[in-house]
Amino acid sequence: NAGVTQTPKFQVLKTGQSMTLQCAQDMNHNSMYWYRQDPGMGLRLIYYSASEGTTDKGEVPNGYNVSRLNKREFSLRLESAAPSQTSVYFCASSPLQGGNTGELFFGEGSRLTVL
């Protein structure tokens, strides 16, 4: 039972490099999310996708792009990495839109360091 799978789990980048964080869920969930976690800041929403083919900005979208490739996959791309993007990134998914139980299921996180 894989749930939400994120890759890679660790990555070190140099300033200006690009990379994509991959996320896949096998629970047939409609909604998917990308959060970042920084010390003392809790988790902040970067982007989310309420359903396949739709994406919307969250609280901290600058410097990121996302793609909802299909119902299972939701990727997060850093086009030109900056040290301020050093963080732990979490992908999450949740079941049917509207009226659901509200629970998000999280991946194990990806630790990204930008030098």
Add this chain to the structure above:
Amino acid sequence: AQTVTQSQPEMSVQEAETVTLSCTYDTSENNYYLFWYKQPPSRQMILVIRQEAYKQQNATENRFSVNFQKAAKSFSLKISDSQLGDTAMYFCAFMKWGGSEKLVFGKGTKLTVNP
């Protein structure tokens, strides 16, 4: 916009004792969910307990219970018979009913259970 405030950055408790973590939130919504998530050192986000705002009865899950005061916009978590495995970061979170199911997190409380 909704905000969630956890006023206790760190707390500690002796094994087998009871501890209460505080959370307040600000919203103009009438229907919503509130959650407590646990993040142990493994980094995995684990749902501890969930409360629907329309329910007057406080949610309980084994040793975990909440004190939900809707008028005061307060949602505290009580952990009874604390165990060493309860050592973790605890995040309070808010989700508006329906819509895009975005979770808004507090900044977290680091709980240490001492033997």
